[in-house]
Amino acid sequence: MSKIPPPISKREDDGVRFFETPGLDMLYRTCLALAEELAVTQDRLDTLERVLSQRGQIDPEEVDRFEPDAHAENQKRIMAARLSEHVLAPIKDLVKQYEVRGPEAERGRPHER
């Protein structure tokens, strides 16, 4: 049987964009990446709460009042940067591709890219 071509064409690198509206696929992917990060964070918090409450050591008030020292502050900055990198990765990819392939007009219909 001869192969049936895909209804939404793939790009040269075998990637695919399902939506015609420019950026919609990217927006979905951004949301999914964000959700993944959130899931990891929730999981970690849940673990911490369980460990600490097992030890009878948790005091929510104290957590609210916590003042990070310089090292902790730096760690927190790195964490925030990581999250933002992850969430912005699809846009970063788009920007990178733009560099290589040039502006919209030269690239045909968006979903065929």
Add this chain to the structure above:
Amino acid sequence: MARNVQHEMLTSPSSRIRARQRFVLALKSSGEQLRRQLVGSVDAHFSAAGKGAEGNFQQAVSKLYSEDEYRAVCLVKRAGQEMMWNAIEDAIDAELPRLRSLFEDAGKRDVGGSLNLRDDVSLPDEWTTARVHLQPGGYLRDDGDRDVVAGALYEEGGALYSRGQGVGTKESKAECIIRFLKEWKPDFQPRRILDIGCSAGASSVPYASAFPEAEVHAIDIGKGLLRYAHARAQSIGVPVHFHEMSAEQISFPDGSFDLVVSHNAMHEMSSSTQQAMFNESFRLLRRGGVCVHQDLPVKFAEMSPVRQADIMFDEWYNGELHWSDYAQTDCQAGLEVAGFDPAAIDCKPFPLLDKTMSWLLAAAEKTVADEMS
């Protein structure tokens, strides 16, 4: 042997990676539910418009793939698959040195299995660039002579699913076929067994356990898969001989096996490779020997055009190479062409022990002597 048997070649991901894997699994499974639900309603509308079973496949493709909702579930399926591989690859990267040294030491274990790689296997063309299921690097990934990543990715991908399903709840594919054999031929005691398209060897090992008297051989085309399979089997402690060979040309003498099996391999083969595998099965079996080829129960002819269009996703966007060929294949005819007596062929769905699904089996006994021998 439960489907998700524990062994040293499995990774123990950090809690961060485990959290990602949990999330991705949840994402994929809710995405899959959404997709089923949506395809059901598109199907209902399409049929109501008088385009039911006899309706045109091309029309169904245009209809389904132009719906924004369907594009959204496609996107989630594709992104979910990519995110899964990322989370698995990160877990493997973190343990690469350990996995490599387990591979290096595998041969020193007193188990009796072996690994036989070679460089003269001619492959069907499509394989060099194939990324089945989008697995990074594909089945043929080979990053040097201690590289086991292709196998690790394959195994971890499967393990992720079984973990999600609960420990030891499902009958494995091989266990199911062994049960089928016991029902079909209660006195059958194979002495030499061949598993074709063995990947990480997850289905080869159960035969060696179930038939401890037998010599078990397993073949595949991916070096990285086979190295991993060897280390895995040695770690479990069950002897299996792994060989780099293509199903199209299997370098064993005529009549040298009592049992030839394959698991989920037919749907990853072109029609001509599948036919060659049936021909080789016939040639390799001694008189009275049997072959059982097991795979997914996907039959185009039994599906509405919308459902046909939906399952094409896997060929178009999930790296399956021969999905549509497989969904239209006629195993009975193929086994007959290979030389099996039509009366000794049994092609049918066979239910899992818990009846949650059925596998498609293409089984046959070699009742006639090989003309060549």
